[in-house]
Amino acid sequence: MMNQKSLSALLLAGALIRGGQNGQAIELPDGNWPQFRGPNAAGVGEHAHPPVKISPTNEVAWQVEVPWSPSSPSVWGQHIYLTTFAQDQLETLCLERHTGKTLWTGAVKTDKLEVYHNTDGSPAASTPATDGERVVSYFGSFGLVCYNVDGKELWRHPLPLAISGGSYGSGTSPIIHGNLVLLNRDQDQNSSLLAVDLKTGKTAWEAPRPEASGSFGTPIVWRSGGREEVVMPGSLRLKGYDLKTGKERWMFEGTTGFACTTPVVGDGLLFFAGWSPGKADSPWPSWETFLGKYDKNHDGVITMDEFDPAERDYVRGLDVNHDGKISKEDYALVREHAAKAANVLVAVKPDGMGDISATHLAWKFEKGLPYVPSPIFYDGRLYLVRDGGMMSSFDGKTGKPFYAQERLDAIGSYYASPVAADGRIYVASLNGKLSVVEAGGDTPKVLHQAEFGERILATPALSGDYLYLRTQTKLYAFGPAAHH
Numbered sequence: 173m174m175n176q177k178s179l180s181a182l183l184l185a186g187a188l189i190r191g192g193q194n195g196q197a198i199e200l201p202d203g204n205w206p207q208f209r210g211p212n213a214a215g216v217g218e219h220a221h222p223p224v225k226i227s228p229t230n231e232v233a234w235q236v237e238v239p240w241s242p243s244s245p246s247v248w249g250q251h252i253y254l255t256t257f258a259q260d261q262l263e264t265l266c267l268e269r270h271t272g273k274t275l276w277t278g279a280v281k282t283d284k285l286e287v288y289h290n291t292d293g294s295p296a297a298s299t300p301a302t303d304g305e306r307v308v309s310y311f312g313s314f315g316l317v318c319y320n321v322d323g324k325e326l327w328r329h330p331l332p333l334a335i336s337g338g339s340y341g342s343g344t345s346p347i348i349h350g351n352l353v354l355l356n357r358d359q360d361q362n363s364s365l366l367a368v369d370l371k372t373g374k375t376a377w378e379a380p381r382p383e384a385s386g387s388f389g390t391p392i393v394w395r396s397g398g399r400e401e402v403v404m405p406g407s408l409r410l411k412g413y414d415l416k417t418g419k420e421r422w423m424f425e426g427t428t429g430f431a432c433t434t435p436v437v438g439d440g441l442l443f444f445a446g447w448s449p450g451k452a453d454s455p456w457p458s459w460e461t462f463l464g465k466y467d468k469n470h471d472g473v474i475t476m477d478e479f480d481p482a483e484r485d486y487v488r489g490l491d492v493n494h495d496g497k498i499s500k501e502d503y504a505l506v507r508e509h510a511a512k513a514a515n516v517l518v519a520v521k522p523d524g525m526g527d528i529s530a531t532h533l534a535w536k537f538e539k540g541l542p543y544v545p546s547p548i549f550y551d552g553r554l555y556l557v558r559d560g561g562m563m564s565s566f567d568g569k570t571g572k573p574f575y576a577q578e579r580l581d582a583i584g585s586y587y588a589s590p591v592a593a594d595g596r597i598y599v600a601s602l603n604g605k606l607s608v609v610e611a612g613g614d615t616p617k618v619l620h621q622a623e624f625g626e627r628i629l630a631t632p633a634l635s636g637d638y639l640y641l642r643t644q645t646k647l648y649a650f651g652p653a654a655h656h
Contacts, residue, residue, distance in 0.1 A: 205247040205633040208299035208345035209589055213392050213434050215548045217593035217634030224596065224608050226639065226650040227622035233638065233649040236272035238265070241296040242587070242629035243345070245640045245647065248302045251275070251321060252633075252640060254647065255309050257296040264300055264309040266323060269635075272649060276323030278309075286312040286334045288341025289485045292587070292629070299345040299631075301353070306370060308353050312342030316353065318373060327373030335360040336388075337407075337430055339488050343388030349415070352376055354402055358387040365391065365404055367418060377418035381406060389434040389546070394442055397523030403442060405431035408512055410444055410520070422524040424532065429513030433542055434589075438549035439568045441534055445517035445556055447541035450510035459503045473497040515541050517556065519571060535571030540564040542586070545599075550592040550611055557599050559585045563609065563616045578616050580607045589631045591639075598639065600628040606641070 209215040223231040239258040246253045252267040261279040268275055285295050298310040306326060307319045312334030318326045334342050336359050344356035353368040363381040368374065381404075389405040393415060400415040410424040428446035435444040450456050457465070468478045475497045476484050492502040519534040540558050548555045553574065554566045561582040565574040585602040592598070596619065597609045604624040610617040630642035638651035 203634070203636045204249070204304065205245075205635050206303065207246055207301035207347050208244055208390050209434065209546065209591070209631055210634065212437070213347065213390050213546070214436055215546065215589055215591045215631070216550055217591065219636075220593035220634040220639075221637050222593055222596075222598070222634055222639035223637075223650055225620050225622075226606065226608075226641075226648075228624055228648075230622075231650045233270070233651050233653050234272040235646050235648045236267070236274075237645055238642065238647045239263075240644050241294040242292070243294075243297055243642075244299040244588075244630040245633045245642060246300050246302055247633050247635040247640065248304045249321075251302075252647075253300040253302055253307050253309075254642070255296040255298060255300055255311070257294055262296055262309075262311045262314055264307065264317070264319060266307070266319075266321070267647070269638075269649075272647065278317065278319050278323055278325060280311065280314050280317055280328075282311070282313045284313065284333055286336065286341060287339040287488075288312075288336075289339075291485070293341030293343075293485075295341070297341055297343055301346045301348045303348045303370070306348075308346050308348060308370070310342070310344075310346045310355060312336065316346065316355065316368060316373065318353075318370075329368050329373045329375075331357070331366075332362075337489065340388075340485075343432065345390045347391060347393075349393045349400075352415070354391045354393075356387060356389065356391055356404060358404075358406060363387075363406075365402060365413060365418065367402075379413050379418040379420060381411070383407065383409075387431045389431050392435055392437065394435075394437050394522070396442075403435050405433065405435060405444060405446065407431070407509075410435065410442075410518075412524070422526060422528045422532075424518070424520055424524075425527065425529040426514045426516065427518065428515055429510050432544040434546040436547055436549045436554075438554070439552065440522060441568065442520040442522070443517070443547055443549060443554055443568070444520070445541055445547045447515040447543050447558070448510075448513065450507070450513065451515050453515075456507060456510065459500050459507075462503065463500075473499050514538075517541060517547070517554075517566075519568070534569075537564075537566065537571060537573070537576075540577040544585075544587045544589075546589040548590045548592055548597065550597065551595075553612070555590060555592075555597060555611075557586050557590050561586070561601060561605075561607075563599070565616070574613070575615050580609065580616060580618060582607050582621065587629045591632050591634055593634045593639075598632055600624075600632065600641070602627055602629065604628050604643065 239256040264278040315331035316329040365379040367376040401412040517537040521532040561580040562577040588600040608620040626644040633640040
């Protein structure tokens with residue numbers, strides 16, 4: 173069997189070539205966590221004070237069973253919002269923050285579900301976004317739907333069925349900025365960045381991204397040179413768009429072949445880190461090797477039934493022309509695309525126009541890069557966590573490593589992004605081990621670790637004295653028990 177990560181990369185890359193305030197985190201009142209990774213998708217709870225020694229049996233304020241999906245909780249006021257997929261329905265759940273009690277469920281039905289990865293994907297993979305008055309959920313099989321905080325549906329913005337890169341399933345989440353809902357619609361074909369009016373659900377603008385089908389990241393807003401820009405990762409490049417009009421302002425080329433991560437800002441710079449297999453540290457096999465391993469009937473092409481069932485989700489994206497088989501020509505296109513990619517951490521300077529690849533690079537680093545978890549900028553430092561449980565920390569301004577690829581004693585893959593609060597960084601592995609690491613220092617000092625005994629794909633949410641963590645079957649609230 174091929175390594176699953178390599179198979180995953182092949183799957184995703186197969187789709188890529190088909191689609192033809194000085195940058196600080198936005199602080200919100202009362203410690204709200206309004207979307208994926210909180211304020212501006214930064215992963216930082218500026219005024220949060222979550223407990224340290226959290227485990228399935230310690231510091232638990234409450235726990236509730238929730239249907240599995242990899243989406244994360246968002247928090248505003250007394251409410252927690254989640255998306256789920258249950259009984260063939262795409263659902264938005266609203267829970268009472270201090271008890272976990274379900275207050276309402278909003279459901280949409282669709283005639284057809286998007287194709288998604290059966291173990292790591294879901295038709296409800298996107299985290300809802302809220303501004304305290306409205307809640308917006310995105311489903312690749314449906315589009316956008318908006319509710320008020322009492323669960324009344326306000327509008328729908330249906331979209332064509334998403335066909336994601338590699339048929340992995342949608343991974344991005346919507347964000348709300350001012351009166352706009354911003355959504356990454358990178359997919360197999362007809363990719364775009366979409367802005368929808370928050371009050372009406374009508375399209376404000378849509379920026380085509382004809383070359384960008386390889387992005388699962390979430391857009392962020394960057395104040396660059398006195399102007400607000402929407403920054404989106406994509407296949408081989410980053411792009412910045414004018415927030416008001418959607419006009420492309422700049423492009424930075426030379427990044428990963430497909431982007432699972434979301435950029436962050438800090439100290440006036442924009443940071444992006446991404447990795448995907450296919451380069452020197454994880455090369456793909458030659459066509460002859462690949463064919464020899466899987467072409468069971470020796471006809472020179474490979475059909476899905478020639479793969480083990482567990483591998484099919486990882487490789488179907490290699491069928492570039494969708495003719496039901498993987499040919500030498502398909503494979504050559506995939507490898508050609510991968511050859512153009514660069515696995516890299518880059519710091520980009522603000523106020524760029526046009527192609528800024530050569531002019532606006534502040535610094536870069538090429539090791540210890542994350543596959544799925546986004547970087548985090550906290551107290552002047554950038555932190556990365558890569559598969560294998562290896563952590564790196566850099567000076568945000570200069571790129572000087574304080575430490576690189578130091579082990580956390582928590583092996584395995586990482587899908588959840590790290591979050592930071594109160595001088596600590598919380599990191600959860602896919603196989604369910606949570607590590608609490610002290611921020612700063614010249615090595616990652618682990619303050620606490622706990623095994624949850626089930627997979628964790630969702631990024632935790634921070635709010636006040638609480639940390640909310642979604643596992644395979646549960647939503648936990650860690651913090652002081654509510655007193656009634």
